[in-house]
Amino acid sequence: MPSKDKKYSCPMSRDQVVEAYFLEHRGKLLDVAAFLDRVDRSRPSGRAGGEDYRVAALREALCLLADGRPRRVERVLKLLSDPTSRPIPKALGKAAGGAYGNASRPVGKGKKMGP
Amino acid sequence: MRYIDPHIHMVSRTTDDYRSMGQAGCVAVTEPAFWAGFDRSSAQGFYDYFRQLTEHEPRRAAAYGIRHYCWLSVNPKESEDVTFAREVMELIPGFISKPNVLGIGEIGLNKNTVNELAIFEEQVALADRLGQLILVHTPHLEDKLKGTRLIVDAIRRNANVDPERVLIDHVEEHTVKMVLDAGFWAGITLYPDSKCTPQRAADIVETYGHERLWANSAGDWGHSDPLAVPKLRMEMARRGHSLQVIERLLYENPARFLGQCPKFHLDGV
Numbered sequence: 585m586p587s588k589d590k591k592y593s594c595p596m597s598r599d600q601v602v603e604a605y606f607l608e609h610r611g612k613l614l615d616v617a618a619f620l621d622r623v624d625r626s627r628p629s630g631r632a633g634g635e636d637y638r639v640a641a642l643r644e645a646l647c648l649l650a651d652g653r654p655r656r657v658e659r660v661l662k663l664l665s666d667p668t669s670r671p672i673p674k675a676l677g678k679a680a681g682g683a684y685g686n687a688s689r690p691v692g693k694g695k696k697m698g699p
Numbered sequence: 700m701r702y703i704d705p706h707i708h709m710v711s712r713t714t715d716d717y718r719s720m721g722q723a724g725c726v727a728v729t730e731p732a733f734w735a736g737f738d739r740s741s742a743q744g745f746y747d748y749f750r751q752l753t754e755h756e757p758r759r760a761a762a763y764g765i766r767h768y769c770w771l772s773v774n775p776k777e778s779e780d781v782t783f784a785r786e787v788m789e790l791i792p793g794f795i796s797k798p799n800v801l802g803i804g805e806i807g808l809n810k811n812t813v814n815e816l817a818i819f820e821e822q823v824a825l826a827d828r829l830g831q832l833i834l835v836h837t838p839h840l841e842d843k844l845k846g847t848r849l850i851v852d853a854i855r856r857n858a859n860v861d862p863e864r865v866l867i868d869h870v871e872e873h874t875v876k877m878v879l880d881a882g883f884w885a886g887i888t889l890y891p892d893s894k895c896t897p898q899r900a901a902d903i904v905e906t907y908g909h910e911r912l913w914a915n916s917a918g919d920w921g922h923s924d925p926l927a928v929p930k931l932r933m934e935m936a937r938r939g940h941s942l943q944v945i946e947r948l949l950y951e952n953p954a955r956f957l958g959q960c961p962k963f964h965l966d967g968v
């Protein structure tokens with residue numbers, strides 16, 4: 585359980601955390617790198633406005649990981665969130681795209697999510 | 700070690716899944732009414748779905764020593780057509796006193812539309828009128844933060860609803876604090892693509908504590924894992940959390956929230 589000292593709420597020592605998770609997350613980092621390389625190697629679809637809004641958001645999120653500040657997951661999730669506050673008049677589809685796209689960007693093309 | 704999966708769509712799962720869950724220590728599931736992956740063509744489709752949830756599914760579960768409970772509602776993905784949604788809502792009082800029905804759910808928002816919000820508020824009022832617990836679905840991905848805010852505000856507008864009787868599900872690192880601070884219960888969903896891994900779920904518990912928190916698989920017809928809850932148990936054990944804390948999160952907490960409905964019991968488990 586979270587110890588009294590909230591800063592060290594994970595019961596593992598730092599060495600143990602690195603030992604247990606480093607290789608797994610090294611692999612995930614390489615997956616992200618490979619995805620960005622794959623995007624570069626694919627033919628542009630000719631849509632005006634350049635890069636897909638989701639890829640642009642991912643690049644922005646990567647900067648958050650390297651800024652040395654805490655609460656990275658929370659800050660990445662917020663960066664990828666719809667920042668508006670009012671309900672929308674009507675949905676264009678049921679799916680979410682994974683990043684916030686403004687009206688000029690294609691939305692609703694994300695994978696269909698289950699319950 | 701025994702556990703409860705308090706949010707799983709067993710109508711979409713095989714009998715082999717029931718067997719694996721029973722073998723892994725699952726003693727009870729609760730199944731919220733939701734979207735089938737396609738829109739039903741009439742409210743009659745929901746009538747049969749509610750029969751499946753209240754009559755057929757408990758028998759399937761019992762064969763593996765698992766108690767099956769459910770929640771009834773029209774889900775947010777089929778709430779855009781408000782006339783249709785209201786027809787479905789009219790069916791609910793006829794099923795609410797069935798012995799395995801624990802409350803109204805999963806209600807909530809999907810794309811955060813005006814119509815979804817209207818139907819959500821009507822179902823909160825229905826739950827209040829019928830004296831029922833509420834299980835809330837929050838939207839996915841970029842829609843979650845805004846949707847969770849709209850949901851918290853909408854429930855607070857209904858002064859009769861006690862937040863202790865509402866569980867807001869599918870929280871993540873950017874929504875869990877808002878939900879807990881408002882006095883609601885929060886649910887972490889272990890879902891391979893759009894929600895949390897067991898590692899992140901354990902991180903959330905370490906950061907925000909385990910009061911008013913449960914974890915579920917939300918296993919369904921999509922890419923999901925009916926054994927996700929025991930995977931969280933293993934992740935927490937591996938980190939050195941005590942069995943007492945793990946049992947509190949995965950068994951006692953859901954039992955405490957669900958036990959607010961007198962129909963829920965775990966006698967003999």
Ligand SMILES: [Zn+2]
Pocket residue numbers: 699706708731733805836917
């Ligand atoms: Zn669900």
